[in-house]
Amino acid sequence: MNLVATNSFLNSLQPNALAGVKATLINMPIREQAKPNNPPVGPALLAARLREFGAEPTIIDLNIYRIKDEDAARRGLETGRSLTFAEARGLIGRTLEKAGGQHLIGLSGLITTLRWQTEVAKIVRDLDPDAMLVSGGGLATQFRADLLNWIPELDAVAHSEGDDIVVKIALDAKAMRDKGFERALNAGLLSPFYRETKDGRPRFVYHGGRPANLDSLPLPAYDLMQEDVDGFKVLEEYLNVPVWGGSAKNSSATSFEIKRSISTVSSRGCPFECKFCFRGAQGERNYGVRSAENLATEFIEYQNRYGVDFIGLMDDNFMVSPKRISALADILEPYAASGQLRWGAHGRLDEAADLRPDRKGGYRSADVLRVREMRRAGCIYIGFGAESASPQVLEDMGKGGFMLSSGTEVYNGFEFPRAMTQGIRNTLEAGIHGNCTWIMGYPGETLEQLQTSLGFIKWQQDLVTEGLVAGTPDHDDAMASINTSIFTATAYPGTEMFRHPRVRATLGDVFNLKFDRKSGQPVGDENFRQYVLELNDATKMITNESGRPLNFSSLSDDEFVHVREKLDAQDHDAVLGM
Known part of the structure; x- marks a missing residue:
């Protein structure tokens, strides 16, 4: 079943095609060293999609819990530890007891969640042995059928984008429950994703694809995370932890305070080819965007429903389309001008620089700068994946191209790409905080090349503190707003x-x-x-x-x-x- 066939298949379904189907989606813990700050948008999108066809979804978010006890203190976890496997079992058991027997249970998580998915699969198989157990998200997309060998409790893996294929998975689970596996298989209801029967259980490998129209998808079903089975206010906990900033304890420093925030995505896939990045679960290089109108509707809905003062867009490439940025500004400018709406996104420094070659062999700015239009729309934060300030390392990473096309400039003996320095200047002049993230230890990187990145951080600090008196609150705040944390280059399977x-x-x-x-x-x-x-x-x-x-x-x-x-x-x- 290809993408066109899947879309056609879904269009033929009745709104109640999944009536009576119960599905539980379980989100795995990540980053124990920091407070959870982004509600799981993937499971929430899938739950909303299932609900469109009459299913009864439940979300269990194992990531939200941070427990402060002696163990957390001993391990230096200031914000608390994640659940133990035993505690997770208790929570899952209580939730399933309340929800009843499930047709489908899905595990979702990044490639870093293999240990958790392995243990949770055992728990689920013991608590609800008749449910169809599926792994999706980044881990499943990377390892696909191999994951069935690593986690033998699984019935299926679902790779790539899940918005459409999750409906087919739920239909298969319903068919097997209603008719039995053999009758459902012989009737052709399990085609084409059934793979084999092993150890008495059917195995499936589902191929996800891009929905025909991203604007047609429902908003994430965040309402399913209002509270857990024990009454813990899951969503409220997320809303009160900043998406970005110092208190979020991530690499995204900010020069402003966030009190209540929520996150979403504006695009799928990526048109670029950075060699360290794996984009399989979000559409690979098949880049697609939601419209300005659709995004604006979601922004306003979240502000009205949750009282947020900031919305974070988690996809990496918001800035690709200047036309969409201007259209969003035209809609949101009244809200932004009154201070009612603030948001942030990610993009590339060459997009913020907006440099064009001129007839004299130099470079000029675009007539309309993207960062100025973003500020007009209420944007106050842009996260830039700078990764390195060394031109050679950028080439090695696959980030050369546009980043190096406008030449370089020298500062304190360091040679920086002009697109990077001009991008930072434009962003600051537009009134937007620009945050750069960095990587050390890329294959072949020398000490001198790493020092170039550190030199760029020094340049940023000098730029934002120019004219400020050392030791004053303004100076200290400006210095704290520059990200000085540096990741270690990690070789993720599936990347170049x-x-x-x-x-x-x-x-x-x-x-x-x-x-x-x-x-x-x-x-x-x-x-x-x-x-x-x-x-x-x-x-x-x-x-x-x-x-x-x-x-x-x-x-x-x-x-x-x-x-x-x-x-x-x-x-x-x-x-x-x-």
């Missing part, structure tokens, strides 16, 4: 970086990974599974059991560890002085 010869060699040495000579893909053995279990959200330095670091850079392992320790301690001067 993962196929880099240096990365493969290092993974072989440190984690004993093996690669198929013909396909180039990693062999899905226990060593590979153990490596995936070690993956985090790039906030940690990965080491093997012997303590050897996973180091893809040109630094020696000892230098790499020393630099990482200094960066973690925010001692950039020590690294600049090496």
